[in-house]
Amino acid sequence: MAKDKNEDQDAPSDRSAPAPLERAPSFPTHPLRESVLGEVHARPFRPVCSPRVVLHYAFATSAEEANRDRSWFSDFCASQGAAGPAPDARYHVLPFAGGALSWERHTEFTTYTWDGPATSEGSFAPLPANNPFGSAFRAPGLVLVATRLDLLEATPDENWRRHYDPASLTVFNVEGRAALAATDFRPDGNGLTRFLVLNESMNEVQCGAVVQRLLEIETYRTFALLGLFEANKLQPEISAIETDLVDLSHRMQASADLEANKGLLEQLSRLAASLEAGAASSSYRFGAGRAYYDIVVARLKALGEEPVVGDLSMSAFLGRRLAPAMRTCQAIEERQATLSRKLARATTLLRTRVDVDLEQQNRSLLESMNRRARLQLRLQQTVEGLSVAAVSYYVVGLLSYLAKGAKDLGLPVPAPAVTIGLAVPVVVLTIWWTVRKIRAHHAEKSEDNPD
Known part of the structure; x- marks a missing residue:
C-alpha cells in the first residue's frame, strides 16, 4: 500500500496549473475589418x-x-x-x-x-x-x-x-x-x-425581434412605394417620346433630302437626350425601390406569419398592393430601356443616311473642283505661252537696243536687223526652257510637300 501511495505521489497531479496560452500573432489589419465585424452586430434586436x-x-x-x-x-x-x-x-x-x-x-x-x-x-x-x-x-x-x-x-x-x-x-x-x-x-x-x-x-427577445421586423416592414414598404410615384411621373413623358418616335420613323421613310434628314436627326437626338435624362434621374429611385421591396419580403418571411381565419394577412395585403407597384416600376424601366434601343437604332440608321448623302455631296464637290483645276491648268498653260512670247519680245527689244548701240560705237557687229533676227529663236527657246524648268521645279516641291 505504501508503494502504491508513493507511486501516486510521483505521478503528475491533475490539479496542476495549465500552461499559459501563447499570445496570438499580430498581423497587419485591413482598414475595414472593425467595420465589417461591427456590421454583423449593428441594429440588434433589443x-x-x-x-x-x-x-x-x-x-x-x-x-x-x-x-x-x-x-x-x-x-x-x-x-x-x-x-x-x-x-x-x-x-x-x-x-x-x-x-x-x-x-x-x-x-x-x-x-x-x-x-x-x-x-x-x-x-x-x-x-x-x-x-x-x-x-x-x-x-x-x-x-x-x-x-x-x-x-x-x-x-x-x-x-x-x-x-x-x-x-x-x-x-x-x-x-x-x-x-x-x-x-x-x-x-x-x-x-x-x-x-x-x-x-x-413570446419571451423578451422574441418580442424585440417581432417589433423590429414590423417596424422595418412599415419603413421599407413606404420607401419602396416612392418608386411608384416616380414611375407615374415618367409615364406621360415616355408615352410622348414613343409617339414622337413613331412619327419620326414615318417621316424618315419619306425623307430623301439631306437637310430634311439633318432636321430629323436633330429631333431624334433631342428625344434621346430627354429619355436619358429621365432614366438617369429615376435609376436610383427604382434601384432603391427594388432593394427595399426585397427587404420587406425577407422580413415577412422572418416573421413566420400565419393567417387568421376570417382576416386578411399582411402578406396578402402587401402582395396585392406593393407587388403591383414594383411591377409598374419594372415596366417603366423596361420601357425606358426598349425605347432607348429603338432611338439608338433609328439614330444610327438616319446618321448613316446623312453620311451617305454627305459623301455624295462631297464627291460632287470634288468633281467640280477637279474640273475647275483642269480649267485653271489649261488657262495657266495658255498664260505661260503668252508670257513666253511677251518676255521674249521684251528681251529681243533689249537686244536690239544693245545691237544699235554697239553699231553706233563702231564695234564689229552685224547689222542690228540681222542680230535681232538671229537672236529671236534663241531668246524664245531660252525663255521657254526657263519657264518649263521653273514649272517642273514647283511641281516637284508640291509632290514632296502636299500640305
Missing part, C-alpha cells in the same frame, strides 16, 4: 417586454441634413448625461424616460425609435407625456414614416378592432402562433399608423 408602446419615425435626409442631425443628436445625448454616437457610427441607443431612444442613419433616411412603458394595459391609450418627440425634438428632415406599435398581453376580448378600418385590416399570427399582430396601414388622428401585437407566449 429585448422588450409587454406592456410597451413604441414610437417610430423615419425622416428623408440628404447627406448635409444627416450630418446636422448627428451633431444635434450628440448634443441631445450630452444634455441627458450620456455619450453621443461615434463619428462613424450609424446606430446609437440612448436610455430615455424609462425606455430607450434608438437613432439609426441609413442611406437616404434617418430613423428615431423610442420604446417605453405603456400608460395603460388597454390598446392605443394616450401617449406617454415624457416621450422624446415633443417640442424639444428637432426633426432632421421631412417625415415619411410615423408609426405607433403597442405590445400588450393577449386578452380574450377583441375591443382593439374598433381602432382599425375593417376594409384594410390585416390580422395574422407570428412566431408560431405565440402572438397576434394587427394593422390597417392607415394613419390615426396623430398621423401615426398603428400596429398592435398581442403577446401570448
Whole structure:
C-alpha cells in the first residue's frame, strides 16, 4: 500500500496549473475589418417586454441634413448625461424616460425609435407625456414614416378592432402562433399608423425581434412605394417620346433630302437626350425601390406569419398592393430601356443616311473642283505661252537696243536687223526652257510637300 501511495505521489497531479496560452500573432489589419465585424452586430434586436408602446419615425435626409442631425443628436445625448454616437457610427441607443431612444442613419433616411412603458394595459391609450418627440425634438428632415406599435398581453376580448378600418385590416399570427399582430396601414388622428401585437407566449427577445421586423416592414414598404410615384411621373413623358418616335420613323421613310434628314436627326437626338435624362434621374429611385421591396419580403418571411381565419394577412395585403407597384416600376424601366434601343437604332440608321448623302455631296464637290483645276491648268498653260512670247519680245527689244548701240560705237557687229533676227529663236527657246524648268521645279516641291 505504501508503494502504491508513493507511486501516486510521483505521478503528475491533475490539479496542476495549465500552461499559459501563447499570445496570438499580430498581423497587419485591413482598414475595414472593425467595420465589417461591427456590421454583423449593428441594429440588434433589443429585448422588450409587454406592456410597451413604441414610437417610430423615419425622416428623408440628404447627406448635409444627416450630418446636422448627428451633431444635434450628440448634443441631445450630452444634455441627458450620456455619450453621443461615434463619428462613424450609424446606430446609437440612448436610455430615455424609462425606455430607450434608438437613432439609426441609413442611406437616404434617418430613423428615431423610442420604446417605453405603456400608460395603460388597454390598446392605443394616450401617449406617454415624457416621450422624446415633443417640442424639444428637432426633426432632421421631412417625415415619411410615423408609426405607433403597442405590445400588450393577449386578452380574450377583441375591443382593439374598433381602432382599425375593417376594409384594410390585416390580422395574422407570428412566431408560431405565440402572438397576434394587427394593422390597417392607415394613419390615426396623430398621423401615426398603428400596429398592435398581442403577446401570448413570446419571451423578451422574441418580442424585440417581432417589433423590429414590423417596424422595418412599415419603413421599407413606404420607401419602396416612392418608386411608384416616380414611375407615374415618367409615364406621360415616355408615352410622348414613343409617339414622337413613331412619327419620326414615318417621316424618315419619306425623307430623301439631306437637310430634311439633318432636321430629323436633330429631333431624334433631342428625344434621346430627354429619355436619358429621365432614366438617369429615376435609376436610383427604382434601384432603391427594388432593394427595399426585397427587404420587406425577407422580413415577412422572418416573421413566420400565419393567417387568421376570417382576416386578411399582411402578406396578402402587401402582395396585392406593393407587388403591383414594383411591377409598374419594372415596366417603366423596361420601357425606358426598349425605347432607348429603338432611338439608338433609328439614330444610327438616319446618321448613316446623312453620311451617305454627305459623301455624295462631297464627291460632287470634288468633281467640280477637279474640273475647275483642269480649267485653271489649261488657262495657266495658255498664260505661260503668252508670257513666253511677251518676255521674249521684251528681251529681243533689249537686244536690239544693245545691237544699235554697239553699231553706233563702231564695234564689229552685224547689222542690228540681222542680230535681232538671229537672236529671236534663241531668246524664245531660252525663255521657254526657263519657264518649263521653273514649272517642273514647283511641281516637284508640291509632290514632296502636299500640305
